[in-house]
Amino acid sequence: MGSVKDYFSNLGSGLASLLKGMQVTGKEFVTPKITEEYPDNRDNLPVADRFRAVLTLKYDDQGNHKCIACGTCERVCPNSTISLDIKTVDTWDGKKKKKLDKYHYDLGSCTFCQLCVTNCPTDALEFSNDFEQAVFTRGKLVKLLNYLPEKEEPQPTPEEIARMKAEKEAKIAAAKAAAEAKKAAAGAAPAAKSAESPADTAKAAAPANDAAAKALAAAAGDPVKEAKIRAALEKAAALKAQRQKEN
Ligand code: SF4
Numbered sequence: 001m002g003s004v005k006d007y008f009s010n011l012g013s014g015l016a017s018l019l020k021g022m023q024v025t026g027k028e029f030v031t032p033k034i035t036e037e038y039p040d041n042r043d044n045l046p047v048a049d050r051f052r053a054v055l056t057l058k059y060d061d062q063g064n065h066k067c068i069a070c071g072t073c074e075r076v077c078p079n080s081t082i083s084l085d086i087k088t089v090d091t092w093d094g095k096k097k098k099k100l101d102k103y104h105y106d107l108g109s110c111t112f113c114q115l116c117v118t119n120c121p122t123d124a125l126e127f128s129n130d131f132e133q134a135v136f137t138r139g140k141l142v143k144l145l146n147y148l149p150e151k152e153e154p155q156p157t158p159e160e161i162a163r164m165k166a167e168k169e170a171k172i173a174a175a176k177a178a179a180e181a182k183k184a185a186a187g188a189a190p191a192a193k194s195a196e197s198p199a200d201t202a203k204a205a206a207p208a209n210d211a212a213a214k215a216l217a218a219a220a221g222d223p224v225k226e227a228k229i230r231a232a233l234e235k236a237a238a239l240k241a242q243r244q245k246e247n
């Protein structure tokens with residue numbers, strides 16, 4: 001008879017165990033999932049913005065990057081991960097300019113230290129958080145970061161050319177005026193000494209006044225340059241006065 005009692009006892013504990021298991025299963029069934037169903041959720045997979053996956057050259061909406069080919073990133077990289085090809089181009093004003101030709105970056109040797117990004121003087125680099133970088137050969141980890149076609153060198157407008165030309169001429173005229181004024185001040189003392197009439201004195205100062213007038217006329221309309229010329233003339237006049245006083 002004891003066996004019938006054991007039978008029902010075991011049946012009861014079996015049912016209790018089954019209900020316990022069903023309770024755990026039911027609870028987990030409605031609990032929010034914490035595992036990622038990658039790659040099924042690739043399109044909306046949350047990845048932190050500051051995650052460093054791969055170095056990139058920043059491009060703006062017009063397809064321009066800010067790299068000036070200074071080579072700093074290549075020099076500071078501790079693993080020789082970056083290798084730059086730099087070319088020299090002629091600018092519209094006849095000068096030479098360094099320009100980025102090819103920016104090679106080996107993702108396979110990058111330690112993501114970010115020294116290149118923080119030392120770039122033009123803020124041309126950044127790390128993308130695009131972490132899907134698996135490839136079948138190491139060679140494919142070497143990337144060309146300046147992948148967009150190179151833009152033509154910008155050409156100045158006729159107005160810009162005229163403005164730059166006028167600025168250059170005003171600069172030269174100001175320098176000449178300052179030199180003439182200095183020269184006149186240096187020679188004014190003996191001239192004043194030997195001059196017997198006010199007319200003689202005026203004759204001696206005439207070249208300096210002419211040069212000053214020319215310089216001021218060339219800088220007309222530019223208050224900064226005018227101020228500079230006037231300051232140079234005042235300095236020369238003060239020097240002249242001091243020398244006259246000493247003599
Ligand atoms: S440091 Fe910046 S500007 Fe200089 S070469 Fe590198 S990316 Fe270009």
Ligand code: SF4
Pocket residue numbers: 055076077078079080081082109110111112113114115116117
């Ligand atoms: S993150 Fe560091 S290792 Fe990677 S390219 Fe930049 S400087 Fe070199």
